[in-house]
Amino acid sequence: MPQDDASRPARPPRKQPAARRPPPAGARKTPRMTHAQVLGFLDALAQANPDPRSELVYADPFTLLVAVVLSAQATDASVNKATVGLFREAATPQAMAALGEDGVARHIRTIGLWQNKAKNVVELSRRLVAEHGGQVPHDRAALEALPGVGRKTANVVLNVAFGEPTMAVDTHVFRVANRTGIAPGKNVRAVEDALVARVPPALLGRAHHWLILHGRHVCKARAPECWRCVAAAWCRFPDKAAPPARKPPRG
Secondary structure (H helix, E strand, O other), X not given: OOOOHHHOOOOOOOOOOOOOOOOOOOOOOOXXXXXHHHHHHHHXXXXXXXXXXXXXXXXXXXXXXXXXXXXXXXXXXHHHHHHHHHHHHOOOHHHHHHHHHHHHHHHHOOOOXXXXXXXXXXXXXXXXXXXXXXXXXXXXXXXXXXXXXXXXXXXXXXXXXOOOOOOOOOHHHHHHHHHHOOOOOOOHHHHHHHHHHHOOHHHHHHHHHHHHHHHHHOOOOOOOOXXXXXXXXXXXXXXXXXXXXXXXXXX
């Protein structure tokens, strides 16, 4: 005998499909900026910070070179704490070479890879004295021949100390270049070449600092703070982060 509707066992409710989660940051490919957008992006950074400076503390090309060598896989803040005492004791290549590895290590033990860095700093100081009259060379090949100095470090020294139109690409610059679309590239050298080609030569010196500082303080790796980005109107990143929800006031 057929059962009426009231006597039939209730069917379990259909499971609702799970709401689609928004794509994680960076999931969609960022389009490449146009030339006009590059200029607009840089102008916005310039308006916010007309005279950008390195956050490393240095006094001359030699102390800049040492600070940049020490900054590999370390924060500028940690390097600055270490170099206060180091530069007080040895602020010239001659003094640094005389201080020796143990003497340098005494000041930089709080920095990552300090053993190898102490060795490189002392050896590059000896080489500067022996091969360059105690002066930091204004030449890429000569800089890159020094222990602990690669292309990125050479670019920083050439740009900051000598005013050359170079672009040092660290993790921050690499991320900003790809995320914003200003100069996408699959590797560091591709990004460097793209930035040098796309950024007007007159702006390269300051653009180096703008991009590093922007990546360090706003366009962060895990959680970009797009809502307070002064250049958001020009940025092509398709998954811009919304501002965090405000916590309700306590009653």
